Amino acid sequence: MDDHSLALRFQQTLARIEAAATRCQRPAPLLLAVSKTQPAAAIRALFALGQRAFGESYWQEAQGKLEQLADLPIDWHFIGPLQANKTRPVAEHFAWAHGVEREKIARRLSEQRLSQLPPLNICLQVNLDGEASKAGVAPEDVLPLALAVKDLPNLKLRGLMCIPAPREDVAGQRAAFRRMADLLAQLQAAGIEGLDTLSMGMSDDLEAAIAEGSTLVRVGTAIFGERG
Numbered sequence: 001m002d003d004h005s006l007a008l009r010f011q012q013t014l015a016r017i018e019a020a021a022t023r024c025q026r027p028a029p030l031l032l033a034v035s036k037t038q039p040a041a042a043i044r045a046l047f048a049l050g051q052r053a054f055g056e057s058y059w060q061e062a063q064g065k066l067e068q069l070a071d072l073p074i075d076w077h078f079i080g081p082l083q084a085n086k087t088r089p090v091a092e093h094f095a096w097a098h099g100v101e102r103e104k105i106a107r108r109l110s111e112q113r114l115s116q117l118p119p120l121n122i123c124l125q126v127n128l129d130g131e132a133s134k135a136g137v138a139p140e141d142v143l144p145l146a147l148a149v150k151d152l153p154n155l156k157l158r159g160l161m162c163i164p165a166p167r168e169d170v171a172g173q174r175a176a177f178r179r180m181a182d183l184l185a186q187l188q189a190a191g192i193e194g195l196d197t198l199s200m201g202m203s204d205d206l207e208a209a210i211a212e213g214s215t216l217v218r219v220g221t222a223i224f225g226e227r228g
């Protein structure tokens with residue numbers, strides 16, 4: 001995509017987010033630009049337009065890009081699946097990990113986080129629809145997991161993340177996101193402090209997510225176009 005189209009799509013995405021937030025009188029969420037499959041040059045171009053937070057899903061793919069863009073103060077978010085034997089690069093190179101679904105993964109991230117870095121921000125991934133194909137902790141297991149990881153050193157539990165099953169209707173999308181907001185409220189009611197993040201909403205459902213209190217939308221296609 002040329003830089004002009006990228007700028008246009010970026011502005012349209014920001015306008016969508018702003019309009020959705022205004023409609024429901026909520027603060028606009030942070031925009032995480034999902035740059036998986038995009039070349040470093042596209043990330044650099046979007047950075048030049050003011051974007052600071054970028055999300056990558058696979059370390060193998062992200063590594064070269066992080067190296068090429070090391071001159072830029074980018075907030076890197078790891079949004080992909082986290083396997084226990086692949087936590088180290090995430091602990092060492094990212095500001096956030098959104099896909100934490102097991103205590104063991106959180107413990108490893110905490111142990112591997114470099115002490116000179118600020119704590120790694122984490123979200124617990126919730127498998128809202130119980131899909132076998134998707135990662136995440138079952139809704140009823142979120143509270144015990146949160147209690148188990150909230151005090152790990154070098155981590156900061158910020159909230160919850162989900163990738164709901166695709167739904168065509170906005171009412172269905174909203175009902176799924178509302179369950180996330182209820183789950184976060186449940187953790188807060190249990191006395192867990194510092195929870196301020198609902199990482200939910202993507203290109204096709206960000207309006208519904210914002211209406212239900214998303215604080216961070218993860219958007220790829222709407223900004224960069226269809227992935228090849």
Ligand SMILES: *Cc1c(COP(=O)(O)O)cnc(C)c1O
Binds near residue numbers: 034036218221222
């Ligand atoms: C790819 C991806 C996104 C972005 O999806 P789009 O539909 O392209 O906006 C968001 N979150 C996660 C976890 C992803 O893997």
